[in-house]
Amino acid sequence: MTRHTKPASNFTTSELLAVMASRLMTNGQIVFAGIGVPLLAATLAQRLFAPQLTILFEGGTIGPFIVPGELPPSTNEQRCTRRSNMVLPITDVLLLLQRGYVDIGFMGGAQIDRFGNLNSSFIGDAENPKIRLPGTGGGNDISSLTNMIVAMKHEKRRFVADVDFVTSPGWLKGGRSRANCGLPQGGLWRVVTDLAIMGFDEDTRQMKVLGLHHGVTREQVQENTGFTLEFDDKIETTAPPRDEELAVLRELDPKALYTA
């Protein structure tokens, strides 16, 4: 397995992910966020430039403010409800996605393929797995119903041509296959890694590099990807994390629970 060489930096991979993902948020959006990097990224955006961004948690919370240093262990504890606008049953918060109130779903990923399908269920064959992973949680629901951002480490074993098991549908087999399966809404919008930012071709729905992080080359990204990547006509280079951004992250997660 080829490991990439990260440019020398004053931040961790998770911090890089959180910063890059936070910049994809827009003020006023309603973001359904998973725990860890997604929560940190959404909160970072909220603190810096998107005060009207609203976070939803799968556990049943609308619009909480996270208390620095008191990050929740999952989306289902009382820490997720601090100073929130509303708490509601799990089923009902997930139904907000189905009804269409949510702009963006935002989660981490264990394995992703060229069409943005995510696997968090099985490594190897499902009937005879090498590793039984924890499973979908709300992942299948969120990715079936809304536009998605995924943040994950860029490794060849994680970026594969076809995932072993489609836990959360991306663009399935590309083209119109997602809509044809009965999923006319949503789809994987952005993949944020420690190397690059990727989207998907409008027609083929193949993964396509849109931006490279500072000091990262196309070759590095391709080397760490298990399938042939497309590259956009105009690739941008992202600005490295600013001190201000890192400061907020470190205030939120002083023990580096999610940013180690």
Added chain:
Amino acid sequence: MTRHTKPASNFTTSELLAVMASRLMTNGQIVFAGIGVPLLAATLAQRLFAPQLTILFEGGTIGPFIVPGELPPSTNEQRCTRRSNMVLPITDVLLLLQRGYVDIGFMGGAQIDRFGNLNSSFIGDAENPKIRLPGTGGGNDISSLTNMIVAMKHEKRRFVADVDFVTSPGWLKGGRSRANCGLPQGGLWRVVTDLAIMGFDEDTRQMKVLGLHHGVTREQVQENTGFTLEFDDKIETTAPPRDEELAVLRELDPKALYTA
């Protein structure tokens, strides 16, 4: 229209209905009660011999105690919630019937037929009615889903061979027709009037007199009914309202809002 002659008495027709209906209740039952006589009857039972009887209101209340002299104008006002165990949305309280938690539904009726179908929608043809009545409310739901008691005045124009419009299904066309229509549960159990108490034949589902009130003859009941009644083999005579029963009713409804 033949009007019956009521025996001289110290109580009103509504009081008689409430007393007779209350005696059909059993301690521990869960009773879905309409406003007016049903509420009075259920409360009377609760006060006299069924302290563990629980009243549900269509407005969304479980187990209220009615404050004497403060009867609600419908099942949807705050008076219905006084000292209740729980309030919940309308849809959810009606779903308790569908789920099967309720023993008895209990309502009044404008028009009933030999199979216990109730009409509270139209007098005359629905497309060209003589009178547009207020409609089903929860009546259709309650009578579709649970065993029913109906309390109403015994008049020929109200007891008809076939109702003009089936608002709330009784036994439909008798026999197995109700179950065959997709209503396998519930059905009209008792009709309480100011003359008699009626049930329905187990096979034909035709209305059948089970008991006569004190001083009422079979002929009187038949005269005030618009179809041929069956009579049970052993007709009982009900005991007249006791002072104790009337006292509770008059305490509950001192202004005779529902018992005039």
Added chain:
Amino acid sequence: MSIEPLVKSYSALRHETLTRDRGLREKVMTLEDAAKLVHDGNHVAIGGCTVSRTPLAMIWALIRARKRDLVISRSITSTEGDLFFASGVSQHVITSWFTQGIVWGVSKVMRHHTENKLAKFEEWSHMSIGLRYRAGAMGIPFMPSRTMLGSDVGKRVGDEIKVMDCPFTGEKIVLLPALNPDVALIHVQRCDAYGNAQLDGLQFMDIDMAMAANKVILTTERIVSNDQIRRTPDRTRIPFFTVDAVVEAPFGCAPHECYGLYEPFFEHLDHYAKISSQDPVKGPQRYLDEFYYGPKSWPDYLAKLGMEALLDASRRGRSVHND
């Protein structure tokens, strides 16, 4: 009147919702400005039930704004239904029960308009209306159910309901079409400027209605700070992003009741019942002139209801908190 399919396609529903401004923003406005959000021909769902938590201040504003061709839906319809018909704002009410209230007898105004085919009272069972809103709230095209079978209520709505054989049990099951109103009018005890609303006591069908609608107009007894909402988030029932307008309208249900604050103004309702049954045309017209078109403002309307009546209703209303 809009010629739309009975149930919106999922794409249409999602598109409508996507294009709403769902961001956290203040949306406090006057009754008059909120009335502009309702368009002629809209399907307008009314919160509360019978004479309880009826959004009468907003209905008052719609009638004064002379809206036309509204399709109205409500769980149970009381005096506001009479006034929709009598004012010409609507000729089509979808509800399960339509009359002022059982103690006042059958509405002569409803009878006049329906028996003379001036207006339509479309009758569904109570639970079915609730489940139609619920399906709309959940983003599904139908809700399975077990009532309206065998009855003429079911037959009369015709192929607006479907009956299918359950693929799991083989039993007959009713499919009720989702209802996604254009606008929902809901009155609450308190909400913040964003529209986070807390409802005390009976909820009726209001939550499902708010989630189902394409637009929500909240009237509220008082606007509280967002801080106050955030102190008891488990009492919030309607989230801000479903809400398009917040109007502070104290006694906004009068002469109906608002849980914990005021009971119905019974004498006023007796008065309305009397004049409307004496003459189902001129009665409500006189009532509209006096209480709807006449007053120069909502406080002026309340003044016409009378200070003594208002204090009496409040005393009775607060009594639920005396236990």
Added chain:
Amino acid sequence: MSIEPLVKSYSALRHETLTRDRGLREKVMTLEDAAKLVHDGNHVAIGGCTVSRTPLAMIWALIRARKRDLVISRSITSTEGDLFFASGVSQHVITSWFTQGIVWGVSKVMRHHTENKLAKFEEWSHMSIGLRYRAGAMGIPFMPSRTMLGSDVGKRVGDEIKVMDCPFTGEKIVLLPALNPDVALIHVQRCDAYGNAQLDGLQFMDIDMAMAANKVILTTERIVSNDQIRRTPDRTRIPFFTVDAVVEAPFGCAPHECYGLYEPFFEHLDHYAKISSQDPVKGPQRYLDEFYYGPKSWPDYLAKLGMEALLDASRRGRSVHND
């Protein structure tokens, strides 16, 4: 294990409910007596989610009572799933996510049992599990939904879900089978002796689960008077007639959390994560011996968690009320 159809017929569902004692009666009992209400082979639904409001006192009692062949369902499964497998109480868990918690890494105990085919982890999407309980709660055989399509999660459950063309819109729609558990275990902050329960904060899937189940065992931090319940009926979430047992079990979720009262006992959970990942067989076995089979009572179990840990968790737990 019971060989029952996937979805109960309506007659069977109604008959089961009819024959339950739903009258208003006191039903306070011990953990041990409540455990007798659960029979080998039962489908047992577990309230709460991950490490939040897990009914651990009751689970503790079931494991001590050496139940067998339970089918377990829960929204998201944490340490209690490990212990169900390790204790031999269950070899079948229906859930959307199964691991102690994201901060502790993938459960080695879950991996050991599933990868070696000693037990089954049946995976449904989170919302689908919720909607299955909801259909069960509503007395309908299925719930329409729009997820699990196209994915292997959907394919793997096979014909337990149906896909149909909507008769109203022509779109594809999923029908999820209703789930009516034999027993639901739910922990609440307070309830009365009849089982009228008030839950603060996050509700998870508990309300639907209670309404869907054929039997409900409530554990509660405290039993309050019925008078107290009747003072705030709009805070009651589970009505007494769904409940079959009420057990007062203070700190009944420890080392998990109970909203507003105590947060997770993090050091204890770190300890469990450590020993169970060092050896996924002997680790949980040692843990069960020490904390489940060893203690002579629930207070004795709490004593083993430690006074300091308990006070610390309580201090953090109460902090939501500091705002």
